[in-house]
Amino acid sequence: xxxxxxxxxxxxxxxxxxxxxxxxxxxxxxxxxxxxxxxxxxxxxxxxxxxxxxxxxxxxxxxxxxxxxxxxxxxxxxxxxxxxxxxxxxxxxxxxxxxxxxxxxxxxxxxxxxxxxxxxxxxxxxxxxxxxxxxxxxxxxxxxxxxxxxxxxxxxxxxxxxxxxxxxxxxxxxxxxxxxxxxxxxxxxxxxxxxxxxxxxxxxxxxxxxxxxxxxxxxxxxxxxxxxxxxx
Amino acid sequence: xxxxxxxxxxxxxxxxxxxxxxxxxxxxxxxxxxxxxxxxxxxxxxxxxxxxxxxxxxxxxxxxxxxxxxxxxxxxxxxxxxxxxxxxxxxxxxxxxxxxxxxxxxxxxxxxxxxxxxxxxxxxxxxxxxxxxxxxxxxxxxxxxxxxxxxxxxxxxxxxxxxxxxxxxxxxxxxxxxxxxxxxxxxxxxxxxxxxxxxxxxxxxxx
Amino acid sequence: xxxxxxxxxxxxxxxxxxxxxxxxxxxxxxxxxxxxxxxxxxxxxxxxxxxxxxxxxxxxxxxxxxxxxxxxxxxxxxxxxxxxxxxxxxxxxxxxxxxxxxxxxxxxxxxxxxxxxxxxxxxxxxxxxxxxxxxxxxxxxxxxxxxxxxxxxxxxxxxxxxxxxxxxxxxxxxxxxxxxxxxxxxxxxxxxxxxxxxxxxxxxxxxxxxxxxxxxxxxx
Numbered sequence: 001x002x003x004x005x006x007x008x009x010x011x012x013x014x015x016x017x018x019x020x021x022x023x024x025x026x027x028x029x030x031x032x033x034x035x036x037x038x039x040x041x042x043x044x045x046x047x048x049x050x051x052x053x054x055x056x057x058x059x060x061x062x063x064x065x066x067x068x069x070x071x072x073x074x075x076x077x078x079x080x081x082x083x084x085x086x087x088x089x090x091x092x093x094x095x096x097x098x099x100x101x102x103x104x105x106x107x108x109x110x111x112x113x114x115x116x117x118x119x120x121x122x123x124x125x126x127x128x129x130x131x132x133x134x135x136x137x138x139x140x141x142x143x144x145x146x147x148x149x150x151x152x153x154x155x156x157x158x159x160x161x162x163x164x165x166x167x168x169x170x171x172x173x174x175x176x177x178x179x180x181x182x183x184x185x186x187x188x189x190x191x192x193x194x195x196x197x198x199x200x201x202x203x204x205x206x207x208x209x210x211x212x213x214x215x216x217x218x219x220x221x222x223x224x225x226x227x228x229x230x231x232x
Numbered sequence: 233x234x235x236x237x238x239x240x241x242x243x244x245x246x247x248x249x250x251x252x253x254x255x256x257x258x259x260x261x262x263x264x265x266x267x268x269x270x271x272x273x274x275x276x277x278x279x280x281x282x283x284x285x286x287x288x289x290x291x292x293x294x295x296x297x298x299x300x301x302x303x304x305x306x307x308x309x310x311x312x313x314x315x316x317x318x319x320x321x322x323x324x325x326x327x328x329x330x331x332x333x334x335x336x337x338x339x340x341x342x343x344x345x346x347x348x349x350x351x352x353x354x355x356x357x358x359x360x361x362x363x364x365x366x367x368x369x370x371x372x373x374x375x376x377x378x379x380x381x382x383x384x385x386x387x388x389x390x391x392x393x394x395x396x397x398x399x400x401x402x403x404x405x406x407x408x409x410x411x412x413x414x415x416x417x418x419x420x421x422x423x424x425x426x427x428x429x430x431x432x433x434x435x436x437x438x439x
Numbered sequence: 440x441x442x443x444x445x446x447x448x449x450x451x452x453x454x455x456x457x458x459x460x461x462x463x464x465x466x467x468x469x470x471x472x473x474x475x476x477x478x479x480x481x482x483x484x485x486x487x488x489x490x491x492x493x494x495x496x497x498x499x500x501x502x503x504x505x506x507x508x509x510x511x512x513x514x515x516x517x518x519x520x521x522x523x524x525x526x527x528x529x530x531x532x533x534x535x536x537x538x539x540x541x542x543x544x545x546x547x548x549x550x551x552x553x554x555x556x557x558x559x560x561x562x563x564x565x566x567x568x569x570x571x572x573x574x575x576x577x578x579x580x581x582x583x584x585x586x587x588x589x590x591x592x593x594x595x596x597x598x599x600x601x602x603x604x605x606x607x608x609x610x611x612x613x614x615x616x617x618x619x620x621x622x623x624x625x626x627x628x629x630x631x632x633x634x635x636x637x638x639x640x641x642x643x644x645x646x647x648x649x650x651x652x653x654x655x656x657x658x659x
Binding site: 008011012014015016018019022023026027089090091093094095096097098099103231232 | 281282283285306309312314318319320321322323324325329333334336337338339365381
Binding site for chain 3: 155158159162163165166167168172175176178179180182183184186187190207210213214217218221222225228229232
């Protein structure tokens with residue numbers, strides 16, 4: 001008779017994370033789609049635009065946009081799987097009856113953060129090399145990547161929970177995510193352009209602040225509303 | 233453990249599926265739910281499990297006589313065990329990993345011995361499952377793992393939808409054993425049209 | 440109260456007619472605007488305002504739905520979103536025409552143009568989500584959750600699009616100097632139009648809710 005109190009949040013969330021990583025390790029479906037998509041787009045962009053086609057003064061502007069487009073669309077190919085898979089395989093009900101709802105969201109959020117960090121760590125060095133994209137302020141660049149990816153993962157984990165219950169999941173995932181992600185993406189792109197142009201971290205700190213605030217707000221809203229989505 | 237349902241009903245859009253139903257179940261009792269296909273047995277169990285909101289009426293679980301007002305299904309998930317044909321476990325994981333996971337999310341501390349004992353109880357000895365993912369088990373073997381999933385946290389309320397489906401004679405004996413054990417710690421509800429399942433119940437509700 | 444409603448509707452019709460007359464025949468064109476283009480302010484600004492207002496109305500009723508689970512609140516939210524989408528399209532089109540006359544280009548990605556596009560995207564996503572959900576309760580719950588997440592994330596655009604970029608857009612009605620800088624005649628017509636457009640929205644919104652209720656009761 002030990003199961004009367006609901007499980008502690010963090011322990012249950014880590015159990016969800018562990019379970020998803022183990023299942024992902026065996027099938028590698030999300031990882032494969034994320035990385036192959038990212039690689040295909042990198043090859044395409046590298047071939048079509050490349051390091052030499054752009055005038056030096058245009059490089060910060062264009063390359064920043066291209067980089068975030070690659071990251072954003074890679075996210076859109078793989079991050080909905082955390083919830084879509086549970087609904088499609090029929091395992092969602094088993095999880096609903098066993099785990100506290102916030103632990104499910106936190107676990108899935110952590111899975112998506114890890115996936116997105118991994119694919120970003122793969123994309124960014126290749127992109128910098130393929131496009132001869134020089135960053136003047138690497139610290140600003142890294143901070144923008146980290147908080148940008150946290151925001152991307154936070155909003156898209158929530159929309160993944162929504163679309164997993166709808167028809168036409170694949171198309172709907174991007175449709176629902178774009179309006180929520182446009183503000184942080186604009187901030188991330190603008191900040192990256194500054195990181196490519198200027199050595200001073202302070203020049204782009206406004207965009208870092210926007211991203212941090214966005215991450216906080218979107219995560220709070222997602223946790224507040226998740227129970228309504230998960231158990232309707 | 234006591235269950236009280238009052239005026240319980242559920243409709244989807246304009247189609248009425250169940251109710252209004254009122255019934256109660258005292259500790260140690262087992263209720264059978266019978267009814268032809270489409271009469272709402274599965275829906276009733278899903279409402280009791282908190283997976284679907286009732287359209288009207290209420291369900292309350294009382295852990296003991298002091299619990300005032302009782303718990304709604306949604307707040308009682310840590311007390312509930314549910315096994316149904318539309319329940320699926322993780323097919324990429326082995327039976328042991330599945331149970332290990334569900335023990336962890338329920339806040340139990342899994343030990344290899346405990347998990348193996350659970351699998352022994354449902355008649356799945358070690359060699360048949362240890363390194364195989366669930367997708368390589370037969371439907372009947374998976375049904376046994378699902379029974380283990382439903383009971384691993386000693387639930388006060390056990391909801392069994394067609395528990396004997398796809399099970400052989402030995403599997404039926406496992407269901408009997410599970411229901412007998414449930415009588416000692418709470419209540420059970422069995423939805424089925426199979427006389428062998430309904431025979432385990434003390435009383436039967438016909439939908 | 441049928442007669443009272445009819446009086447209000449008649450007043451709204453007369454008011455709209457009077458605003459059209461005032462906007463095109465009475466008010467003088469404002470300075471610093473190309474030709475007659477300033478007259479669009481009487482229609483474009485109220486439309487943009489109503490489309491923003493409708494977004495908050497939809498979010499408010501979404502929140503109420505999650506509290507009460509009454510399907511009427513969901514119908515109110517979706518009615519507001521549908522009308523908000525309509526007014527948003529109107530505001531985008533009229534704004535774009537104005538941009539062509541003033542700045543010789545239909546679209547400039549001015550911060551204001553960007554924000555109205557984001558509003559269009561949100562409305563589109565919300566209505567798309569509703570279209571993809573069959574079960575009425577599930578549709579109501581999930582779309583309410585989406586509306587509420589959108590209402591807290593969309594305002595971030597204001598911060599993400601920096602003030603450093605110069606906005607071509609004329610000053611907002613209440614500008615940074617905190618004053619309404621309009622001549623008296625323009626001011627009267629403009630604020631009458633704001634009130635009239637909000638009344639129009641309210642009337643259409645009620646009609647939509649009543650239609651939803653009748654459809655629901657018929658089906659039962």
